[in-house]
Each structure stands twice: as structure tokens, then as C-alpha cells.
Amino acid sequence: MENSLLLIQSVLTIMDAKLLTVAMLAPMQEVAETAEAAKEVFMNASNVWMMVCAALVFIMNLGFASVEAGFSQTKNTVNILFKNAITPVIGILLYALCGFNLMYPGFGDVPGWFGFAGFGLSLPEGGNTAAYAAGYPYYTDFLFQAMFAATTATIVSGAVAERIKFSAYLIFTIFFVGVVYPICGSWQWGYGMVSSWGFHDFAGSTLVHSVGGWGALAGIILLGPRIGRFAGKGNPFPASNLAFATIGVFILWLGWFGFNGGSVLSSDPALTSLVLTNTTLGACAGAVGAFILATILLKTYDYGMVLNGILAGLVGITAGADVVSPMESIYIGFIAGILVVLAVQLLEKLKLDDVVGAVPVHLVCGVWGTLAVGIWGTDMSFIAQLKGVAVYGAAAFGASFILFAALKYTMGIRVSVEEETEGLDIHEHGVHAYTTSAVGNKG
Template structure:
């Protein structure tokens, strides 16, 4: 090989290595952004619920990523990426634990990043999925029941469902497209939340008369949580590019931001028209609705189309909240309207606006994931309900889960640290 050719090859190799290293750093930053979304969920749930249950909610949001990441390392990662090969399947398992493939730290594993970066990023998604359920079932579920559900949901349900698309399983062979998880993360979590609130029933006094919505305890905390989630979404969607490709990453982040803004505007307009007041809680959920809606197609739609998708998601979240109220399903934070309804919408929207996408494939995927996630979650909750029980008793619910489940209060009533007396 001549000297000029050798120099050209060396330059090409150096460029590949630089891109690989840059992509790896970007993916690790995105993993950190998705991780911090756990704090966002904790703040939203604590802010939208009653103060007497704050410690319970924070505890669930702290323990969920702990359980989720460990389970994903032990079984989830290899359930989700079992190596179906050229024959798409419904179930596979590559073995327990993390085993780096030969050459896993180099380009031999993935052109974008090494094996352990892949695990870390995907593990954060697994933890996030279970957290969606936490907010919906808050203020009346037994802590032990939630932990057991989380173990099975994160350890089995989510990774098996994920393998059908992101693991090159059967659903991916249909041409289904879910870029960052409107269905695989958000609606799967939303279906789990729906099963939970059906079997739990509403909080005591929630639907007295025409309805008795318990006021949010701390809108400041809820606001902080929503904006932490919005920030985390830059990693959630941006990292799903799976490299530091500048053009695609920029498009995805632009679409993500525009979807969120349009969702807020859509919910603001419709809520104002319906309720004749400026409903701040629905605007916050409108931001999240827009983010969930754009997540499936952020890589295959234009910025203008992302505005349409986000705006409609903002309308949907308001209508879904009203619908759940009508049928007397009690969702403390609006997790089902945000994650399930808008997750389904965002997935179907890919078939409407996405380049070379099939609406029928999107519809089939939504149906399969809905049937699987809801059925599995309903069975899990039902087994616990008729064995150990899933709901605290009336006294515990009325006085608060903090003191009865955890023996502490989140807030004191004086500067001296006096504990409030029931």
C-alpha cells in the first residue's frame, strides 16, 4: 500500500474512533439525563398528591430505579436483547447477568458505543417504565404490593415486550416503528397503571357526589418535577439516536421540544374552553403529553408535524382526564391520560406523518402491546389482591401512608420539629 493510501486509511480510522468516542460520551450523558427523570417523577407525584403520603411516594420513586436497574442487569437486558437473529420471535433469553461479548469495548460491538454503555442506557428506560405506575396507584396501595408488582413488571413484562421491537423480535418484522418508547415505555407503563387503578378502586371520598378531586399539595414541587422530566427527555429521545450523529440528534431534540410546547398549548386552550378557568395542572400534564406523543416518531417527522402531534396530545390528555372522571377511575397524577392515551396517539401518529411508515403496522403494534401489558399487569395485581391484598385499610388511608407504612411524617408543624398528632 502506498504512503498516501496508508495515510488516508489512518485518517479514516481516526475519524471512526473519534466518532465512536464522542458517541459513547453522548450516550453516557443521555443515560444520566434519563436517570434524573426518576427525581422528576418523584417531584411530580409528591406535588400532585396529599402531604400525608409524601414519604410513601418518595420511597417508591427511590426504590423503583434500584430494583429496576438490578433486575435489568440480572435478567432484563438478556430478555430484551436475546439475539433472535434472522428469525424474529416472541421470547428468548441470552442468560443471566452481564457478559461482555468479545471485543465488546470496541467497534466490534456497536458502531456507536460499547456494551456497558448500551446496558446502562437501556437500564434507565426499564426503571422509568415502572415509575409510571407509581403515580396512578398512589395514596392507597400497599407498599409491599407495589414492590412485588415492580419486580415482575420490570423483571419480566417490560423486557419481554421490549424484545418484540427493540430486540428485533416479531413486532419489528411487521414494520412497526417506535423510536424512543411512546408504546414500549409509556403505553406499556400506562397499561400497567390502568390495571392497577381498576383493581384498587378510587381513594376514599374521591367520587362523592359529582366528584371530589383532592387538591395538589405543592404545585411548586410539581412544576419542578415536570421541568426535570422535560430536561430528562433530551436524553430519553436524544440518546435513542444511538450515536452522536449531529443532524439526526438535532432534529430529534427540536421535535421533542416543539412537541412539548405544542402539548402545553393544546391542553391550555381546551381546558380553558371547557372549565372556564386557567387550569395549571392540566397545562403541566399537557407538556408531558406532548413529550410522550412525540417520542415514537421524533426521528421520522418534521418539526411542523411534531407541533401537530404535540398539540393533539395536549387535547387528548384533557379529554382523557374527563373520561376517567366520568367512569370513576382514580388516577392521582394523570399517568393513564398522559402515558397511555398519548402514548397510543403518538405511536399511531407515526403511521400518519412518518416517512415511509405504515399505519396498519402501527395499529397492530399498539393492539399487541396493549393486550400483553394490560393482561399481564391485571393478572399480577389480581393475584395479589386475592391473596395478600393490595390496598391499605381505611384507617391507614385516611390518616396517611407515611405514618402507618413508614412511621414518619414528611413535614413537621413547627421549627422545633414537633410531629403532628392525628
């Protein structure tokens, strides 16, 4: 009897222990399920946010087209629009074919200078696109990054406008977007050699803007100025449509919310709000800096300088929008606005003809924004920033100069005097941008 009681007591003790274990595990299971649900919600929100940002960056192509058409002469409008329409087409296709895998080759634990993960797009191992990263799937990453690639070549378009052969521009774009940009990008965003130095470029002051700006500088050096541009003391050709230019600048400003905001690579609320606030303040401060200095130097209220000041502030804040405070973003943007005016004046003295101010905006302010990270960015190294600027400058300018020089001494890169004088629209495309017709008085 005593043994039976002991057996029953042992069974009850075991049952109590199991019940206690179940009772303890139930909340833990609920917590795990809640965490998994929260993770899925965050993933979905991040994916939607990044796709919206990709769309905003894509629409920046319309902004560039409008700015370039507005600042150039009417007789070249179709040529400008054609280049800005075909550039994203070429850029996105080439990025799918080889650019994405050149930029993200998978360096592993040993950062390098060159790698290639193969042609085309292929899902990660196992084919699970949703497991690609914590905040976004594989195809979303490609789509977002492809928009950046297309934007880089568009920077060159505006600087070399009104005298470059359309065919030469297309060939340059193919090599620049398909090879030069992604290889340069791999050194930082692909965890290559430059990233191992502690270099920081959040959304592309150097990787996108100054790389494009170096390409633009090489182009205008080898092309030479437009006919009559520097006759006498200089003959700045008036902008054909400042309304177009204004629309373009504000489309670009809107697109920058995707450009910088999407570079958070998730929908993290605190970081995204900081980045977008800094982006906006940088743009405003850039406009003010350009306005003040242009008024002092030029003795007039120069509207074009203010428009470029907005873009200068945006370019300047792009490298460090995630690591500086809102007040520091104002300092960065304001100085960028001053620099863009000084750079325009310097190009004028050097007789380098940049139709839209791409070199002052994207190159000069891109370099400034990158170095500013080393001044104000939390735990950032100025030396690392300086080294990165130097390496990217040598690579982007060197490669672009070689490309343009090769085209110049083979097929030629500049249109004839007749074509340039009469306009590229009618000679290269057989059509005018604007047509007018007079309707007679029928009495």
C-alpha cells in the same frame, strides 16, 4: 554488452514500477489512517453523548418523584418518595440480572416472541466492549437501556398512589420490570416479531410509556378510587404542592433530551438535532393544546392541565421524533395536549382514580404518538403501527391485570380505611414528610 544493458533497463523499469506503486499507496494508506482516526473520534463522542443521556434519563426519577409528591396529599409524601427511590434501584438491578438479556436475546434471522441470553451481564464474544456497536460500547448500551426499564415502572407508581400497599407495589414492580417490560421490549428493539411487521417506535411512546400506562390502568381498576374521591359529583383532591409538580415537570422535560436524544444511539449531528428540536416543539405544542381545551371546558386557567400537557406532548412525539418534520411534531404535540384533557375527563366519568394523570399522559398519548408515526412518518405504515399498539396493549394490560389480581386475592393490594384516612406516611413508614416545631416566647 547489449544483454547487460537490457538487464539494467529491466531492473530500472521494475524499480520505477515499485516506486510508482509506493507513491500511489502512500495517499491511500494516509486516507485509511485518517478514516480510522475519524471513526475512533466518532465512537468516543458517541459514547460520551450516550452516557450523558443515560444520566439525563436517570434524573427523570427525581422528576417523577416531584410530580407525584406535588399532585398527591401531604400525608402520603414519604410513601411517594420512597416508591420513586426504590423503583430505579429494583429496576436497574433486575435489568442487569435478567432484563437486558430478555430484551436483547439475539433472535437472529428468525424473529420471535421470546428469547433469553442468560443471567447476568457478559461481554460480547472476545471480550471487546468497544467493538459491540458502531456508536457505543456494551456497558454504555446496558446503562442507557437500564434507565428506560426503571422509568417504565415509575409510571405505574403515580396512578396507584395514596392507597396501594407498599409491599404489593414492590412485588408488582419486580415482575413488571424484571419480566413484562423486557419481553415486550424484545419484540421491537430486540428485533423480535413486531419489528418484522415494519412497526416503528423510536424512543418508546409504546414500549415505555403505553406499556407503563397499561400497567397503571390495570392497577387503578383493581384498586378502586380513594375514599371520598367520587363522592357526589366528584371530589378532586387538591394538589399539595404545585411548586413541586412544576419542578418535576421541568426535570422530566430536561431528562427527555436524554430519553429521545440518546435513542439516536450515536452522536450523529443531523439526526440528534432533529430529534431534540422535535422533542422541544412537541412539548410546547402539548402545553398549548391542553391550555386551550381546558380553558374552554373548565372555564378557568387550569395549571395542572398545562403541566400534563407538556408531558403529553413529550410522550406523543417520542415514537416518531426521528421520522417527522418540526412542523409535524407541533401537530402531534398539540393533539396530544387536547387528548390528555379529554382523557382526564373520561376517567372522571368512569370513576377511575388516577392521582397524577398517568393513564391520560402515558397511555393515551403514547398510543396517539405511535399511531401518528403512521400518519406523518416517512415511509411508515399505519396498519403496522395499529397492529403494534394492539399487541402491546393486550400483552401489557393482560400481564399487569393478572399480576395485580393475583396480589389482590392473596396478600391484598389496598391499605386499610384507617391507614388511607390518616396517611400512608405514618402507618407504613412511621414518619411524616414535614415536621414543624413551635418555639415558645422566652420573654
